Amino acid sequence: MSNEPKEMSRRGFMSTGGAALLGGVVLGALPMGAKEPAAPSPLPRTWDASFDVVVVGTGFAGLTAAIEARLAGATVLVIDKMPLHGGNSIINGGDFAAAGNSFQKEAGVQDSPELMLKDMLRAGSYLNHPDLARMVAEHSNEALEWCRTFIGAKFNRLNFHGGHSVKRSVQTYNQSGSGLVNPLLAKAKALGVEVLLRTKMIRLITGGKGRIVGLEVRRNFKWPDDASGTPGFIKARRAVVLAAGGFSQDIALRQIHDPRLTPKFESTNHPGATGEAILAACSAGAMDVQMDWIQLGPWTSPDEPGFGHGPQVCERIVGYGLMVDPATGKRFFKETGNRKERADAIIAIGHPVIILGDSYAIGKQVVPKVLGKAMEVGVVKKFDTLEALAAAYGVPVQPFLDQVARWNGFVEKGKDEDFDCKLFPDSRTTAAAPFYAMRLWPRVHHTMGGLVVNVDTQVIGFDLKPIKGLYAAGEITGGVHGAVRLGSVAMADCVVNGRIAGRKASAEKPWS
Numbered sequence: 001m002s003n004e005p006k007e008m009s010r011r012g013f014m015s016t017g018g019a020a021l022l023g024g025v026v027l028g029a030l031p032m033g034a035k036e037p038a039a040p041s042p043l044p045r046t047w048d049a050s051f052d053v054v055v056v057g058t059g060f061a062g063l064t065a066a067i068e069a070r071l072a073g074a075t076v077l078v079i080d081k082m083p084l085h086g087g088n089s090i091i092n093g094g095d096f097a098a099a100g101n102s103f104q105k106e107a108g109v110q111d112s113p114e115l116m117l118k119d120m121l122r123a124g125s126y127l128n129h130p131d132l133a134r135m136v137a138e139h140s141n142e143a144l145e146w147c148r149t150f151i152g153a154k155f156n157r158l159n160f161h162g163g164h165s166v167k168r169s170v171q172t173y174n175q176s177g178s179g180l181v182n183p184l185l186a187k188a189k190a191l192g193v194e195v196l197l198r199t200k201m202i203r204l205i206t207g208g209k210g211r212i213v214g215l216e217v218r219r220n221f222k223w224p225d226d227a228s229g230t231p232g233f234i235k236a237r238r239a240v241v242l243a244a245g246g247f248s249q250d251i252a253l254r255q256i257h258d259p260r261l262t263p264k265f266e267s268t269n270h271p272g273a274t275g276e277a278i279l280a281a282c283s284a285g286a287m288d289v290q291m292d293w294i295q296l297g298p299w300t301s302p303d304e305p306g307f308g309h310g311p312q313v314c315e316r317i318v319g320y321g322l323m324v325d326p327a328t329g330k331r332f333f334k335e336t337g338n339r340k341e342r343a344d345a346i347i348a349i350g351h352p353v354i355i356l357g358d359s360y361a362i363g364k365q366v367v368p369k370v371l372g373k374a375m376e377v378g379v380v381k382k383f384d385t386l387e388a389l390a391a392a393y394g395v396p397v398q399p400f401l402d403q404v405a406r407w408n409g410f411v412e413k414g415k416d417e418d419f420d421c422k423l424f425p426d427s428r429t430t431a432a433a434p435f436y437a438m439r440l441w442p443r444v445h446h447t448m449g450g451l452v453v454n455v456d457t458q459v460i461g462f463d464l465k466p467i468k469g470l471y472a473a474g475e476i477t478g479g480v481h482g483a484v485r486l487g488s489v490a491m492a493d494c495v496v497n498g499r500i501a502g503r504k505a506s507a508e509k510p511w512s
Helices: 010-016 060-071 102-107 113-123 130-151 178-190 251-257 276-283 311-317 339-349 359-365 368-376 386-393 397-413 489-506
Strands: 049-056 076-079 095-097 155-159 169-172 194-196 199-206 212-219 230-242 294-297 323-325 353-358 381-383 435-440 443-447 458-460 466-472
Touching: 049 060, 049 212, 049 489, 060 076, 060 178, 060 230, 060 489, 076 199, 095 130, 095 489, 102 155, 113 130, 130 155, 130 178, 130 489, 169 178, 178 194, 199 230, 199 276, 212 466, 230 489, 294 339, 311 353, 311 359, 311 368, 311 435, 353 359, 359 435, 381 386, 386 397, 386 435, 466 489
Parallel strands: 049 076, 049 230, 076 194, 230 466
Antiparallel strands: 095 169, 155 169, 199 212, 212 230, 294 443, 323 353, 353 435, 381 435, 458 466
């Protein structure tokens, strides 16, 4: 193209940050029902750098997409507005749901993609886009094995999460998402993927026929100062992949979709989970879906900030210990219910509740290092007797002891007659001292809604057609999980769809 804007080398952009000027105004979102693609926006006079594929986000989905795009021969840049890589992925619990995985087979657990899909649809109130949910379930074990064999991530525990029919979640060796993120980052860099932190996407740049041709960024961005950094423009010759996560930390945005989620509800997310990439895509003509389905984690504690250490204790002992209302000493909901069910039940109580387990439950299910950290920060407490536990939390003693006895009777029968909690073959009565307990109060955890995508991870516009040159994967998308995301399915979602996005983006015909 004889009139193509000039472009600097990638090295030049990395070292200078770029400073091109752009005329025109930011593109506005099309109204619902519009049948024309977004109009082109003025191109920058100079592109500061040019890559085949540009990925926004350094979590599971973004790094996976970058690796697959690079393996397909594309030049790839990954950007992230934060000073540290990983986003929410690096602080997640490291559990990866995979149907029919080798850990299940070793433990004699019968599972299938069909059962995993059934669980996802049931938890999602059948609001899941079926083809998207099916894609995750059917390719979950393939994705796990790719992480183990090609990426080199280590997994060593089989866990259960509420809402699943069976134990199917395999945990990283260090009980953290960093156990996968860091190997992904190392692999990406070894393959020649360029990673640029402190680089915030401001908007997507649209060319002819609504095609995404690049993005405007602020280089050397210092979160959260929106005025910081230097303007720059990056050309995406083939495609942009959005993998920037959700918006749990943007209180104003989440209250637009769910007014109940006031500042009194903190979030487990990293501070940068504020949703600008979703809004930028919508401004470029992308359609969003199910933004009002926002999940609260029922396993967080008011006795520590953020995600904390408590969830790794709470989630491990559901089905092995009981959850009670400290005001009455009685159970109020099934401990193995899905996240929304449990969070809603706790919120209905109106104050923090307690989950407890004895030495058998804790010793069998909780990694000693995790327990040690949880006790060190004071979120989990140890007691020699049930009476001492009740006294510490102001629980009426006799009703509490009676409830523990009733629970123990259900465990011996293998059937919870009150709330239908799932009891495992190796569950035992809560009777072996010492006893451990923690308080629970929900925090905003996952935004199920986001950009509309198809099974090829193409972002869909308001004309109901794919937006050329734009892909998305991970929490930034909607439709996969419906009303409720089952615990540990996020990693499967991100890796399955990140791989697809990377391959499809790299296969796009270059626009220039």
